[in-house]
Amino acid sequence: MTPQGTMQAEKVNPFSCVRVRESGAVVETVKVRGMRADAQRNRERIMAAARDVFVEQGPDAPLDAIAAAADVGIATLYRRFPDRQALIRAIVIDVLGRSGEEARQALDEEPEAFQALARYLHRALDLRISAVMPALLDHIPPDDDEIAVIRTHSWGLVQQLVDQAHAAGTLRPDVTFLDVGQLLVRLARPLPGPVPRDLDNQLAHRHLELVLDGLRGDRAESITPLPGPALTLADLRAAADAGDRVVNGGEDLFEVAHAHESSAGKRS
Secondary structure, three states: OOOOOOOOOOOOOOOOOEEEOOOOOOEEEOOOOOOOHHHHHHHHHHHHHHHHHHHHHOOOOOHHHHHHHHOOOHHHHHHHOOOHHHHHHHHHHHHHHHHHHHHHHHHHHOOOHHHHHHHHHHHHHHHOHHHHHHHOHHHOOOOOHHHHHHHHHHHHHHHHHHHHHHHHOOEOOOOOHHHHHHHHHHHHOOOOOOOOHHHHHHHHHHHHHHHHHHHEOOOOOOOOOOOOOOOOHHHHHHHHHOOOOOOOOOOOOHHHHHHHHHHHHHHO
């Protein structure tokens, strides 16, 4: 029940905004069927506002603040999303779907492998993918099959970007899927202090260009070996299967890293 007591959520599936094709190659965002155009616009505004508010204030931010940021009434928010968990779940599915779709478009449209990876990383920053997911980490159900399927496809598409850049020799060979994902997480976090949102975003893209220069594997000078464990997509999936707190980008993998280092020590 909502604070209004008698408010009922609209009888539409609020989580049908993402579709995975049978080939498993594409995750894409589509309109919710059966929803009026104005209702669809309100839903998108609420989700966009919620992404920003959750990043800036955390997952327990007042829903009133989200409604105000979306310029809709609180009753409109509750008609689209009956409670906080429904809103968070919809955002997680939407963000994972957008991540996969951006990766797919980069794979399809960019002729050069490293440029495809760079394009995806810049778009991921614009969409705040790696800022939203960590903010909602503790509210993602570990046994949600729909989220698991979409997440797996999204990860797979990003892995293709990494693999193609490796195959072309333009991405340094010791960089892994998780290196790329965790770099995004670090870049996507808002800067502390009263930094305007636009300036924060501009600086994130500036710093990403510095990172991309360091990721290139076709430079004339020698490459300094990277310290620490080289965690892979297989490590991330193993952690997910074990129930660790992992999301798009691979946060909170300390136990996996420790196990990776321990096994490396035994092999040596």
